């Protein structure tokens with residue numbers, strides 16, 4: 001039997017808004033690209049997101065947020081991930097995140113931010129090229 | 136310490152990261168996987184393993200969430216492995232069972248893992264039974280497995296679980312037929328979920344009627360229970376029945392089931408080993424392609440070809 005590695009992705013929606021179309025579009029696209037996508041539904045607290053990433057041992061976390069609360073929620077999520085030792089997970093995000101906030105998000109360790117209109121092809125390509133190498 | 140020793144220690148101490156990594160290694164069949172399972176194996180056999188199967192949308196995940204809560208109230212720790220189907224076309228999977236159990240995630244007494252079937256037949260994944268072993272070794276009192284939920288042929292669960300709960304719900308179409316077909320024999324407990332719906336009592340009566348056709352004398356007669364997973368109604372009664380079944384297993388049946396499980400696992404392991412080693416040799420020598428050609432040309436039939444090869448392989452193994 002051969003080794004069979006699959007890319008595992010968590011698509012999470014932090015915060016209280018119920019804009020879930022984008023998250024679902026991204027989840028479906030990554031699934032169709034052959035990845036295993038864990039979707040956990042709306043209104044995820046930073047604690048839930050970090051703990052889920054830990055238990056599911058995902059390679060990639062995609063955060064989808066359209067409520068404007070990224071400035072308060074993303075730092076908390078990144079802190080918790082660090083605390084749990086999940087420093088080798090690639091985190092990226094999408095939704096409504098104003099241009100002027102992107103640099104700040106990247107400083108937190110969010111690797112990339114994708115806004116409205118991004119094609120799913122681009123997102124798939126990004127994930128494939130940024131999966132962390134693990135043993 | 137080697138990586139396997141380190142992981143084993145982590146798992147045994149209940150460290151969440153180690154449990155998660157161990158399951159991934161097993162799932163990917165990484166080079167350390169075999170060693171890891173064998174080093175964990177002596178520490179298994181303590182948890183009670185419960186399987187939940189039944190048609191898609193019957194309410195398995197919702198019910199499991201409520202059951203886990205009840206177990207937690209009783210002071211038990213719980214592990215859950217929730218399997219969803221892999222697309223045979225893309226190899227990808229959407230793992231959504233967790234949505235219904237998500238609030239349990241931050242409870243340190245609960246570990247939930249989503250797993251794609253990766254085209255393994257029978258409603259679970261190849262790695263499911265070893266993932267269960269990891270959770271067992273990690274000290275979880277109860278380990279719950281949710282199957283893919285396609286209905287009919289999901290009988291693999293019997294090789295993993297000690298108590299199998301088959302869930303049904305009214306309004307899912309004429310699935311009593313399906314229940315009759317295969318899943319009937321594997322059920323230790325029947326649940327008609329969505330008892331808040333009109334036809335639940337009728338569905339329960341239909342199942343009872345089928346069960347009565349089977350008048351074999353058995354130590355355990357599968358009960359038919361009703362639950363409403365959204366409100367939690369009927370959940371304590373379900374847990375009571377699961378506990379009754381567990382006690383019966385303890386008294387004697389357990390030995391028989393353990394032997395059956397061990398036997399099935401051994402056969403499976405032999406198959407895997409034989410197939411992979413025979414095929415490997417064949418491919419190396421170019422024989423495989425050669426034989427495939429002969430079969431296509433009708434010079435030899437597949438069964439005879441296989442027999443010839445196996446004879447040779449066994450001789451080689453002896454030498």
Ligand code: B12
Pocket residue numbers: 016017018019020021022023025026061062063064065066067068092093094095096114115116117118119120123
């Ligand atoms: C549809 C919509 C709704 C629907 C949502 C339905 C649903 N189930 O999703 C409804 C009508 C319910 C709704 C309600 C509200 N909405 Co609204 N809504 C929109 C709208 C028009 C489109 C969003 C959408 O679905 N787009 C389609 C999807 C596919 O695109 P997307 O989400 O952007 O995702 C893409 C990318 O962003 C990226 N992406 C997204 N997530 C992720 C994740 C990862 C990991 C990656 C890599 C990429 C990625 O990839 C996707 C594909 O390109 C936007 C305006 C807009 N043009 O964006 C406003 C908008 C998001 N809504 C807004 C607001 C304010 C609201 C309301 C508060 C009330 C209101 N004033 O209308 C309520 C809140 C309801 C609630 N409880 O949360 C504001 C948010 C303002 C802000 N953040 O500063 C917006 C921006 C409108 C505006 N200009 O004011 N809304």
Ligand SMILES: Nc1nc2c(ncn2[C@@H]2O[C@H](COP(=O)(O)OP(=O)(O)OP(=O)(O)O)[C@@H](O)[C@H]2O)c(=O)[nH]1
Pocket residue numbers: 190191192193194195196197198232235283284285328329330331332362363364365366
């Ligand atoms: N009315 C009613 N709806 C329920 C009940 N239990 C679950 N549901 C709903 O049934 C739907 C399916 O529930 P799930 O728990 O996802 O079912 P499942 O069997 O796990 O489904 P798969 O994992 O897709 O096979 C959801 O919309 C639930 O809210 C119940 O007791 N009554």
Ligand SMILES: [Mg+2]
Pocket residue numbers: 195196197231232281284
């Ligand atoms: Mg489910």
